[in-house]
Amino acid sequence: MTEVYGSARPRKRRGRRLLITFLVLLLILAAALLVADRFAASYAEREIGDRVAQQVEDQKATSEQPDVTVEGVPFLTQVVRGRYQEIKILLRSFSGPAGNGQTIKMPLLDIRAKDVTAPLDTVRSGNGDIVAGTVTGAGTIAYADLVELIDQEGLQLSEKDGKLVGTAPIKALGQTWNVSGTATVEVKDGVVQVRFADVTAEGLPNVPLVRNLVDNYVRNLALDLKVPALPLGLKVQKVDPRPEGLVVTAGASDVSLNSGGL
Incomplete structure (x- = not known):
């Protein structure tokens, strides 16, 4: 009686090769x-x-x-x-x-x-x-670009507690004083409006002549900025x-x- 060995092993190898081929194709x-x-x-x-x-x-x-x-x-x-x-x-x-x-x-x-x-x-x-x-x-x-747009010598802008703050030197009574103030920033009809208020300086005399000088300076700081057309x-x-x-x-x-x- 003749016995046959190994007939199942080639089938397993073929099945493995088919699986590998399928995975490679995937x-x-x-x-x-x-x-x-x-x-x-x-x-x-x-x-x-x-x-x-x-x-x-x-x-x-x-x-x-x-x-x-x-x-x-x-x-x-x-x-x-x-x-x-x-x-x-x-x-x-x-x-x-x-x-x-x-x-x-x-x-x-x-x-x-x-x-x-x-x-x-x-x-x-x-x-x-x-x-x-x-x-x-x-x-x-950038604040440096905004300063350039306002075009007031010595002006510096920054942010403090979520508000726009400006400082600048101003001459009065033969002296130079550093004044500072907070600006409101609003958008109206597509125009960004920057307006300063409550501008003060430590030691600056509160007299009409000085007050008028400061008020005129503050008016010059006002800016209406039209934002370019955006895509x-x-x-x-x-x-x-x-x-x-x-x-x-x-x-x-x-x-x-x-x-x-x-």
Whole structure:
């Protein structure tokens, strides 16, 4: 009687090889999908960046090439759903006209478009609306740049307890006094208004001549600052004094990203 050995072992080896081959194919497919996903996202980011750059130029403003990031992974899943988590747009070295020959500078204008709806048919055909539910933007005006805009010799600005504080030398009665005061910062019709009040100096005589001198100086510190037109229909909503400068916050709702808005 002849016995046959080892007939099951080759089948196990073949099964193992098939499993390894299947796993390798899965890894290759996953890598290919990842590459395709990143390629599609990069293409969309470049397109958005080019449109924002054109809008900045149209508004007579300047900045470095926009740095655009479509948040959320995978990107292609968002394309299929027609909804995007967030689009981040960074405009470095942003500057624009503020009226009266003045220019506002912001080292960084940080824009975020959220709840973006873009149906797949609209993306494919170019017909229809791509809309961001909300768009927010924030940028900082350095105090040194604000001093330059006010254009009063010796003026220094800073933040204290969340308020804008100014100090400056003033000459009265043959002496130089360091006066200081707190400013209110408000936004009215898109214009940032800076108004100083309660300007005092230790030891400064409280006589009409000196008081009038100080009052005239304070009036010269007043500033109406028109913020340049911002991309994506952003409108200035508030301005907050911070240690690094005046932080300008802007916002907009239901912004069209493929007609007029971008």
